[in-house]
Amino acid sequence: MGVAHKYVFYLGCAIPYRVSSFEVSARKVLDRLGVDLLEMPDFNCCGLPLEPLSHELTLILSARNLAIAEQTGLNILTLCPGCAGTLKKTNRLLKENRALREEINKHLSGAGLEFKGSIDVKHISQALIEDIGLDAIKRAIVRPLKGLRVAKHSGCHLSRPKKYIGFEDPENPKALRILIEATGARCVEYLGETECCGSTIAAIDDKISLSLVREKLLHVKEAGADALITICPACHIMYDANQMRAERMFGEKYGIPVLHYTQLLGLAMGMQPEELGFEELRVNPSKILERIGEVKSRA
Amino acid sequence: MSKDAEFKTSRINPKFRYEVVKVPGGENLLHCFQCGTCTSDCPVARFSEKYRPRLIIRMAQLGLKERVLNSDFLWLCASCFTCTDRCPQGIEVASVIRALKNMAAMEGRIPDVFKVILGNLLKTGYIYEIPESRVRRREALGLPPLPKVNIEGLAKSLQNLDIKRFLEVSAQKSSEAKIWV
Ligand code: SF4
Ligand code: SF4
Numbered sequence: 001m002g003v004a005h006k007y008v009f010y011l012g013c014a015i016p017y018r019v020s021s022f023e024v025s026a027r028k029v030l031d032r033l034g035v036d037l038l039e040m041p042d043f044n045c046c047g048l049p050l051e052p053l054s055h056e057l058t059l060i061l062s063a064r065n066l067a068i069a070e071q072t073g074l075n076i077l078t079l080c081p082g083c084a085g086t087l088k089k090t091n092r093l094l095k096e097n098r099a100l101r102e103e104i105n106k107h108l109s110g111a112g113l114e115f116k117g118s119i120d121v122k123h124i125s126q127a128l129i130e131d132i133g134l135d136a137i138k139r140a141i142v143r144p145l146k147g148l149r150v151a152k153h154s155g156c157h158l159s160r161p162k163k164y165i166g167f168e169d170p171e172n173p174k175a176l177r178i179l180i181e182a183t184g185a186r187c188v189e190y191l192g193e194t195e196c197c198g199s200t201i202a203a204i205d206d207k208i209s210l211s212l213v214r215e216k217l218l219h220v221k222e223a224g225a226d227a228l229i230t231i232c233p234a235c236h237i238m239y240d241a242n243q244m245r246a247e248r249m250f251g252e253k254y255g256i257p258v259l260h261y262t263q264l265l266g267l268a269m270g271m272q273p274e275e276l277g278f279e280e281l282r283v284n285p286s287k288i289l290e291r292i293g294e295v296k297s298r299a
Numbered sequence: 300m301s302k303d304a305e306f307k308t309s310r311i312n313p314k315f316r317y318e319v320v321k322v323p324g325g326e327n328l329l330h331c332f333q334c335g336t337c338t339s340d341c342p343v344a345r346f347s348e349k350y351r352p353r354l355i356i357r358m359a360q361l362g363l364k365e366r367v368l369n370s371d372f373l374w375l376c377a378s379c380f381t382c383t384d385r386c387p388q389g390i391e392v393a394s395v396i397r398a399l400k401n402m403a404a405m406e407g408r409i410p411d412v413f414k415v416i417l418g419n420l421l422k423t424g425y426i427y428e429i430p431e432s433r434v435r436r437r438e439a440l441g442l443p444p445l446p447k448v449n450i451e452g453l454a455k456s457l458q459n460l461d462i463k464r465f466l467e468v469s470a471q472k473s474s475e476a477k478i479w480v
Binding site: 049056 | 323324342343347376377378383384391400409412417424425426427436437442445446452455457458459462465
C-alpha cells in the first residue's frame with residue numbers, strides 16, 4: 001500500500017449541472033488509486049464566470065470557498081481547471097497581499113468566515129502527477145490500451161496564466177500527454193493543440209466558439225485520432241455536446257468521440273464503460289470501445 | 300458637424316486612461332507599446348472581424364471611453380490568457396480587458412447572460428439552477444447528493460458589494476438568455 005492521499009473535493013458548477021460523466025469516472029479511478037475524497041460542504045461558484053462583472057466579487061467567492069475548505073485542513077482537489085486556476089490565483093493574491101486579504105476578510109467575516117491561506121489547490125492532473133505519481137497509475141493498469149491513438153486537448157486554464165498556475169508549460173503542455181501514455185495509448189500530435197475551446201464566449205457569440213470547435217475537430221480528424229481526450233468539463237461540453245451543433249452549423253461531419261481522461265484511465269484499469277458514465281456522452285463512443293475490444297481479443 | 304468631427308472632439312476623454320489604471324487589472328495599461336502580439340495570437344480575433352485586443356488597449360490609452368465601454372466586442376474576450384502569457388511588456392492583457400468590462404458593468408452595460416448567472420448565484424450559490432432531473436440522474440449514477448449552500452451566509456459575504464446594480468438594470472428578457480449554447 002502506498003501513502004494515502006486525502007483531499008477536500010470541490011466540484012464547481014459545470015460538473016453538477018451537466019458533466020456527470022467526468023465526476024463518475026473521476027471518483028472511480030481516484031478510489032482505485034487509494035485517494036480519499038472528503039465532500040466539500042457549502043461550496044459556491046469559484047467566481048470565474050462572474051469576473052467580467054466584478055473582480056472583487058470573484059475574489060470574495062473564491063476566498064469563501066478557500067476559507068470553508070481550510071476548516072477541513074485538507075488541500076482542495078478539483079476536476080475543473082477553471083475552478084483550480086481561479087482558486088489558486090485568489091489563494092496566491094491573498095497570501096501575498098495583506099491589505100487585499102484584510103479587505104476580502106472583511107466581507108467574509110459577515111458570515112463568520114476567515115481566509116487564512118493555510119491550504120493549496122490542485123487540479124486532478126496535477127494531483128495525479130505530483131502526488132499520486134505515474135508509478136502508482138501504471139501499477140493500476142490491467143488492460144493497457146495498446147494500439148489506441150488519441151489526441152489530447154489540455155485546455156487553456158490548466159496552464160494559463162502561467163504566473164498563477166505554474167504547474168505546466170502553456171506553450172507545450174505535457175501533463176495530459178504523460179497521463180495518456182501511462183494508459184498504453186498513443187498520444188498523437190495535431191495542428192493547434194493549445195487552441196482555446198471557446199466555451200467562455202459560447203453564450204455571447206456561438207459562431208466564434210463553434211468555429212474554434214470546428215477547427216479543432218478537423219485537425220484531430222486529420223491526425224487520424226480515434227478520440228479526443230479532455231480533462232476539463234467546459235472543453236468537454238464544447239467538443240462533445242456541441243459537436244453536433246458545429247456539424248449542423250458548418251454542414252460537415254466530424255464523428256470524433258470525446259472522452260474525459262478519467263474515462264480513458266478507467267478503461268485501462270479494466271472498468272466497464274457503464275461504470276464510467278459512457279452513456280452520458282453525446283458523440284457515440286462505440287468506435288473507440290470496439291477498438292479496445294479488438295485490442296483485448298488480440299491480447 | 301460631421302460624424303467624424305464629432306467623434307474626434309467629443310468622444311476623446313484624456314482622463315480615461317487614469318481611471319483604467321486605478322481599476323484592479325488595469326494597472327499596466329500604459330506599458331503597452333502596440334507590438335500586436337496579443338492580437339496575432341488571439342483565438343477569438345482569428346474568427347472575428349471586430350475583436351482586436353491591441354486595438355482595445357490603444358483605444359483605452361487614447362481615451363475613447365464610449366467606444367470601448369459601450370462596445371459589444373469587449374465581451375468577446377474568451378479569457379484564455381494566451382495574450383497575458385505572451386505579451387512582451389508583461390502586461391496581463393486579459394486582466395486589462397477584464398478591468399474595462401468591470402468598468403462597463405459598473406455603468407450597467409452588461410450582456411444578458413451575466414445577469415442570469417448572477418441571479419442564479421444569489422439564488423443557488425452556483426451559476427446554474429441545477430434541474431431536478433439532474434439531481435435524480437446523479438442519484439441513479441450513484442453520485443453523492445450535492446451539499447446545501449448556505450445562501451444566507453453567502454448573501455452576508457456579498458452584502459457590502461454593490462452587486463444589486465448589476466441586477467437592477469436587468470433586461471426583462473434576460474431569463475431567456477442561454478448560458479451554454
Ligand atoms: S502584446 Fe502587450 S505590448 Fe503588445 S500590443 Fe498586446 S498588450 Fe500591447
Ligand atoms: S484572453 Fe481574450 S484577448 Fe487574450 S488571447 Fe484570449 S481571447 Fe484573446
